[in-house]
Amino acid sequence: MNDPLSLTELDATDLAAMLRVGTLSVRQLAEACLDRIEAINPDVNAIVALRPREDILAEADAMEAAGPGKDQPLWGLPIAIKDLEEVAGLRSTSGSPLFKTHISENDSLMVSRLRAAGVLIIGKTNVPEFGLGSHSYNPVYGVTRNAFDHSRSAGGSSGGAAVALATGMLPIADGSDMMGSLRNPAGWNNVYGFRPSAGLVAKDPIGDSWSQGLSTNGPMARSPRDMDLMLKVIGQPDPQQPLGLPGYQGFEKVNPENITIGWIRDWSGYYPMEEGVLETCETALAALRKMGGNIVEYTPTIAPESLWDAWCILRSHTVAMSSMPLYADPKKRTHLKPAHIWEIEEGLNYSAQDIHHAGVIRSDWFREVARLDLTMLALPSAQMFPFDAELDWPKTIAGRDMGTYHRWMEVVIPASLIGLPAASIPAGFHNGLPMGLQLIGKTGQDAQVLGLAQAFHDATQTA
Numbered sequence: 001m002n003d004p005l006s007l008t009e010l011d012a013t014d015l016a017a018m019l020r021v022g023t024l025s026v027r028q029l030a031e032a033c034l035d036r037i038e039a040i041n042p043d044v045n046a047i048v049a050l051r052p053r054e055d056i057l058a059e060a061d062a063m064e065a066a067g068p069g070k071d072q073p074l075w076g077l078p079i080a081i082k083d084l085e086e087v088a089g090l091r092s093t094s095g096s097p098l099f100k101t102h103i104s105e106n107d108s109l110m111v112s113r114l115r116a117a118g119v120l121i122i123g124k125t126n127v128p129e130f131g132l133g134s135h136s137y138n139p140v141y142g143v144t145r146n147a148f149d150h151s152r153s154a155g156g157s158s159g160g161a162a163v164a165l166a167t168g169m170l171p172i173a174d175g176s177d178m179m180g181s182l183r184n185p186a187g188w189n190n191v192y193g194f195r196p197s198a199g200l201v202a203k204d205p206i207g208d209s210w211s212q213g214l215s216t217n218g219p220m221a222r223s224p225r226d227m228d229l230m231l232k233v234i235g236q237p238d239p240q241q242p243l244g245l246p247g248y249q250g251f252e253k254v255n256p257e258n259i260t261i262g263w264i265r266d267w268s269g270y271y272p273m274e275e276g277v278l279e280t281c282e283t284a285l286a287a288l289r290k291m292g293g294n295i296v297e298y299t300p301t302i303a304p305e306s307l308w309d310a311w312c313i314l315r316s317h318t319v320a321m322s323s324m325p326l327y328a329d330p331k332k333r334t335h336l337k338p339a340h341i342w343e344i345e346e347g348l349n350y351s352a353q354d355i356h357h358a359g360v361i362r363s364d365w366f367r368e369v370a371r372l373d374l375t376m377l378a379l380p381s382a383q384m385f386p387f388d389a390e391l392d393w394p395k396t397i398a399g400r401d402m403g404t405y406h407r408w409m410e411v412v413i414p415a416s417l418i419g420l421p422a423a424s425i426p427a428g429f430h431n432g433l434p435m436g437l438q439l440i441g442k443t444g445q446d447a448q449v450l451g452l453a454q455a456f457h458d459a460t461q462t463a
Contacts, residue, residue: 007032008168012077012226015171019076020068026060026076029171030120033078037169043150046163047080047170048141049091050123060120068118074172074233075118082161082174083124083141084131085217087111090121095129095138098326098335109204110174110217110234117233125160125173129337132319133393134184134382134409136160143389147189148434152386155185161220162189172226174234178215179315180381180412183424186220187381187436190426192457193220194227194450197443198419200245201231202238209241214318214416224251224423224453231446245444254451256291261439262298262374264414270304271411272400274384276430281380284427284437284456291459293452298374300414302365310361311413312404313350320347339393339405366418369442376449381424381436383411414440421446423453426460 018024068075086104093099129138136159137143144159146152147166158175162185175182177195186193201217219230228251235248326332387394393405402408415422424436441449
């Protein structure tokens with residue numbers, strides 16, 4: 001049971017239980033993961049800022065000697081934190097040459113909660129520069145490569161996390177999601193990613209805490225129950241913040257016969273889809289139907305073009321406001337990638353009336369979903385399979401021009417725009433490349449979405 005290969009294949013939930021009862025030591029698990037990283041990471045470049053092996057093992061021994069605390073459900077589990085988060089004592093670059101030597105003094109709120117829950121932090125996972133774009137490459141660490149085809153993209157911005165999970169280098173990982181960054185890389189690497197309801201995972205208590213942002217942190221794993229394990233730690237309110245949801249208590253045991261899923265497909269042809277994407281997703285839907293789920297075709301009444309317009313306004317405005325200190329300094333601006341500068345300048349051009357208009361569209365879409373007599377919605381996790389890792393971004397899908405560096409990810413914005421909980425579940429493979437399916441719930445239905453994802457996982461696992 002404790003040979004390195006089998007350890008790196010086990011669920012985090014099982015590993016946590018073994019660590020707690022003493023059938024597995026923290027050092028044994030750390031060594032297994034580090035051996036796996038040494039063997040695999042040079043080919044995929046998913047783990048970055050890796051701490052020295054001797055330091056990690058010394059900390060593992062100290063943890064073992066102290067034993068697990070009562071409130072440490074993640075005790076002893078190795079984790080590498082996405083390189084958009086501050087981790088005290090580690091290089092935290094956000095993939096930017098502006099921060100290539102930056103050593104964090106403090107943990108972010110989410111990292112502090114993970115650390116308090118007992119994780120063993122071994123390093124970082126790779127991201128696109130400042131998390132922009134769903135392709136994990138940057139001038140600090142280079143490109144992260146797909147777990148199933150090293151010539152292809154891993155997705156992003158949680159690309160390093162997804163590949164580390166898929167290749168057994170980590171048992172559990174964190175990610176973040178503005179425009180599919182927990183869902184696209186999960187789908188492209190045959191693992192699970194979960195975007196929680198807006199406000200469930202508290203953000204750092206800095207800046208404007210009243211405006212509801214477009215992004216959120218969340219868990220990634222090789223099973224929904226492992227995401228559930230992590231979400232119970234990070235999905236808790238923060239008294240310093242005025243907006244949020246009650247603490248996450250754990251997923252529901254869902255009876256699929258009580259679930260009706262509205263399959264949006266390609267939104268009546270609006271979304272261009274690479275050949276094989278819809279067919280692969282429909283295979284996963286067939287499995288849900290076999291479990292007793294009711295799958296119906298659904299086309300929203302709101303114009304999809306209006307969602308895209310609202311998204312572009314709100315996203316660019318958000319990026320512009322957060323990036324202004326860098327953009328305003330001519331020397332620092334030269335180190336920003338062209339897509340980042342474009343996004344900032346787009347955001348600066350929008351008026352207050354534009355932002356209000358986008359907010360109205362956003363609200364209209366929220367109300368439409370809230371009124372639906374459907375339990376969940378379903379969409380592909382991406383509109384194409386992993387593309388050539390040497391590209392910056394795909395310029396066309398199915399012969400249609402994408403126009404912007406992020407248009408090819410449009411399929412994720414129905415959930416992102418209104419902060420809905422969305423799980424990417426593995427849908428299958430087409431010509432050797434993975435695809436995911438988004439299961440999207442209504443606000444606050446995180447436990448139900450994860451419960452259905454776990455039921456799907458249990459039903460589709462091979463012996």
